[in-house]
Amino acid sequence: MAKATIDDVAALAGVSMKTVSRVMNNEPNVRPATREKVEAAVAQLDYRPNMSARSLAGNRSYLLGLLYGIPSAHYVLDIQEGVLDICRPQGYELLVHPCNHQDPNITQEIVDLMRDKRIDGVMLTPPISDNMTLMHALKRMSVPFVRVAPTESKGLSPYVETNDQEASYDMTCKLIALGHTRIGFICGHPDHRAVTLRFDGYKAALIENDIPLSNDLVANGLNSFESGEACARKLLEKKSRPTAIFAANDDMAAGVMMVAHQLGIKIPEELSVAGFDDTPVAHQIWPALTTVRQPIQAMAKKATELLIKQLRGKDVQLPASMLTSTIIVRESTGVAPKKHS
Amino acid sequence: MAKATIDDVAALAGVSMKTVSRVMNNEPNVRPATREKVEAAVAQLDYRPNMSARSLAGNRSYLLGLLYGIPSAHYVLDIQEGVLDICRPQGYELLVHPCNHQDPNITQEIVDLMRDKRIDGVMLTPPISDNMTLMHALKRMSVPFVRVAPTESKGLSPYVETNDQEASYDMTCKLIALGHTRIGFICGHPDHRAVTLRFDGYKAALIENDIPLSNDLVANGLNSFESGEACARKLLEKKSRPTAIFAANDDMAAGVMMVAHQLGIKIPEELSVAGFDDTPVAHQIWPALTTVRQPIQAMAKKATELLIKQLRGKDVQLPASMLTSTIIVRESTGVAPKKHS
DNA sequence: TTGAAAGCGCTAACAC
DNA sequence: GTGTTAGCGCTTTCAA
Numbered sequence: 028m029a030k031a032t033i034d035d036v037a038a039l040a041g042v043s044m045k046t047v048s049r050v051m052n053n054e055p056n057v058r059p060a061t062r063e064k065v066e067a068a069v070a071q072l073d074y075r076p077n078m079s080a081r082s083l084a085g086n087r088s089y090l091l092g093l094l095y096g097i098p099s100a101h102y103v104l105d106i107q108e109g110v111l112d113i114c115r116p117q118g119y120e121l122l123v124h125p126c127n128h129q130d131p132n133i134t135q136e137i138v139d140l141m142r143d144k145r146i147d148g149v150m151l152t153p154p155i156s157d158n159m160t161l162m163h164a165l166k167r168m169s170v171p172f173v174r175v176a177p178t179e180s181k182g183l184s185p186y187v188e189t190n191d192q193e194a195s196y197d198m199t200c201k202l203i204a205l206g207h208t209r210i211g212f213i214c215g216h217p218d219h220r221a222v223t224l225r226f227d228g229y230k231a232a233l234i235e236n237d238i239p240l241s242n243d244l245v246a247n248g249l250n251s252f253e254s255g256e257a258c259a260r261k262l263l264e265k266k267s268r269p270t271a272i273f274a275a276n277d278d279m280a281a282g283v284m285m286v287a288h289q290l291g292i293k294i295p296e297e298l299s300v301a302g303f304d305d306t307p308v309a310h311q312i313w314p315a316l317t318t319v320r321q322p323i324q325a326m327a328k329k330a331t332e333l334l335i336k337q338l339r340g341k342d343v344q345l346p347a348s349m350l351t352s353t354i355i356v357r358e359s360t361g362v363a364p365k366k367h368s
Numbered sequence: 369m370a371k372a373t374i375d376d377v378a379a380l381a382g383v384s385m386k387t388v389s390r391v392m393n394n395e396p397n398v399r400p401a402t403r404e405k406v407e408a409a410v411a412q413l414d415y416r417p418n419m420s421a422r423s424l425a426g427n428r429s430y431l432l433g434l435l436y437g438i439p440s441a442h443y444v445l446d447i448q449e450g451v452l453d454i455c456r457p458q459g460y461e462l463l464v465h466p467c468n469h470q471d472p473n474i475t476q477e478i479v480d481l482m483r484d485k486r487i488d489g490v491m492l493t494p495p496i497s498d499n500m501t502l503m504h505a506l507k508r509m510s511v512p513f514v515r516v517a518p519t520e521s522k523g524l525s526p527y528v529e530t531n532d533q534e535a536s537y538d539m540t541c542k543l544i545a546l547g548h549t550r551i552g553f554i555c556g557h558p559d560h561r562a563v564t565l566r567f568d569g570y571k572a573a574l575i576e577n578d579i580p581l582s583n584d585l586v587a588n589g590l591n592s593f594e595s596g597e598a599c600a601r602k603l604l605e606k607k608s609r610p611t612a613i614f615a616a617n618d619d620m621a622a623g624v625m626m627v628a629h630q631l632g633i634k635i636p637e638e639l640s641v642a643g644f645d646d647t648p649v650a651h652q653i654w655p656a657l658t659t660v661r662q663p664i665q666a667m668a669k670k671a672t673e674l675l676i677k678q679l680r681g682k683d684v685q686l687p688a689s690m691l692t693s694t695i696i697v698r699e700s701t702g703v704a705p706k707k708h709s
Numbered sequence: 710t711t712g713a714a715a716g717c718g719c720t721a722a723c724a725c
Numbered sequence: 726g727t728g729t730t731a732g733c734g735c736t737t738t739c740a741a
Contacts, residue, residue: 079486084721086721307593399710
């Protein structure tokens with residue numbers, strides 16, 4: 028038996044093609060009895076609308092795009108699953124697009140993708156969610172978009188974010204409460220603004236607790252494990268080294284732990300280490316890493332909802348959504364050592 | 369200026385629609401001069417074929433599917449990038465579909481996806497690449513598919529694989545060469561056959577070197593970090609414990625290292641540990657893990673090529689491709705300790 | 710080597 | 726509330 032078309036359904040249900048179309052698209056103005064007849068025919072024929080025909084006639088692709096710049100594999104996969112969970116039931120499919128956010132041609136590449144595939148709407152994840160050039164290009168093409176954890180020009184699109192700054196404030200306070208006063212901080216990649224902002228939470232906590240901010244205790248990382256190692260060396264080889272190091276992400280925190288092991292510094296007895304993200308490595312290294320967990324899938328779901336709402340023309344305003352991260356205390360943090368001998 | 373259509377291009381080039389179509393699809397039987405005229409018109413109008421119209425008229429979707437069951441985030445992302453690298457330039461797009469391989473409805477779910485989206489061809493990654501029920505369903509629907517690292521019924525489809533067994537044989541030999549004779553092995557999840565086969569390499573190496581295979585030295589893991597910990601406890605709490613442990617993947621190896629640390633067993637002085645996969649955690653834990661690196665992206669690219677070839681009706685035979693993995697020696701392995709006191 | 714005509718299966722605009 | 730009519734922009738078939 029060949030695949031059923033909308034005509035077959037219409038014939039079987041004894042209605043017109045258009046009525047079937049109305050039922051399939053959940054449009055109003057169909058009498059319940061008619062709707063049921065159509066639904067029965069659909070079920071009987073196992074009818075599936077042909078996406079290509081819909082797209083062609085409706086001048087829409089029913090495709091969403093996901094742009095990611097490899098912050099971390101787990102982050103991306105979590106986002107991906109969150110998006111699919113929401114968009115599939117609503118009839119949208121997802122096109123994923125990895126991109127190198129350093130590539131100067133990134134905007135052109137993405138513009139081409141949007142044009143070629145006629146993508147209906149797109150989600151930008153960090154650090155691409157702060158790429159102004161790209162965003163303006165999308166605006167010019169009238170491609171609706173939603174952003175995850177943007178830090179710039181938030182008025183430009185709907186977005187979702189987490190309370191990163193607050194979480195890093197809380198984490199810093201936690202370290203202070205354990206008696207630490209010399210707390211090192213390893214900043215994130217400057218292009219990845221959302222990570223960078225975590226530094227602000229650290230600073231706020233120090234100020235709040237009357238601890239002077241010292242440049243000697245701050246190092247500039249690049250989000251990678253290797254950069255974490257380099258920063259750790261810089262911080263730990265000082266004569267008066269910190270008793271705790273808070274890194275802006277887990278990879279860098281893992282780098283700190285590696286260096287500490289190599290230098291024979293005991294964690295947490297001699298050095299507390301905290302990270303951010305709760306990637307799998309956080310609980311797989313020894314000792315397990317105290318960190319901050321973000322609701323990544325929840326963010327992705329919320330963002331997808333905002334995007335689809337936008338596509339449907341609802342909510343002309345630009346909604347935003349804030350989700351909360353939570354601190355996960357493990358074995359890498361402990362009370363500050365007594366004044367060192 | 370509105371989007372150019374094939375008619376616009378035909379008019380500008382002074383040829384028929386069909387000729388433009390021929391040029392766009394790289395069909396033969398177009399005079400070079402004509403081809404150039406058309407290409408000039410395409411460039412001038414910045415013409416992009418409309419996928420939906422193509423799909424509708426051609427009764428193809430130009431969509432490939434990627435089914436994955438979360439073996440590991442990095443694995444999936446690597447595969448994904450490899451596929452995109454090959455399929456995009458050939459005019460195919462990718463639909464990703466995470467699935468739980470334990471779910472009894474998985475076959476129905478995927479069959480529905482294939483029908484709804486009219487997917488032209490699909491790639492199965494482990495452990496789904498061994499799901500016979502699913503494969504038969506795909507055959508019945510005539511959906512072409514390619515498999516990554518299958519272990520069963522290899523004649524059923526084109527596939528790519530790596531020399532896992534040989535690599536684990538080599539790794540075991542390496543440990544033996546370091547003087548180890550009591551070498552523990554942690555098997556992978558029984559549903560994940562490709563991982564399971566790594567055990568065979570271990571066994572072969574023992575036999576080759578006249579070392580008896582002891583059940584006391586083998587533990588059954590489930591691929592997860594936690595299962596690695598459990599197996600490690602089982603192996604290390606014995607009175608006569610192994611001097612080396614080879615785990616069928618990195619996550620389990622990381623579990624072994626965690627337990628060793630907790631038990632105060634020094635790595636590699638008192639215990640060598642080796643893993644498989646070279647996931648990021650392998651070089652982020654301390655001491656860095658000796659492991660096996662698979663050419664994941666290369667496999668994905670090769671598999672995509674095989675799939676597309678199949679879609680184009682070439683190569684009616686079922687080709688297969690074997691890629692080679694390489695051992696990465698890091699700090700977690702060393703010479704066997706002297707007979708223990 | 711090229712072209713003309715006929716759809717693919719659906720939605721949009723409007724009529725009833 | 727429902728139906729009619731025209732395409733959407735391509736590929737296919739077959740003729741020239």
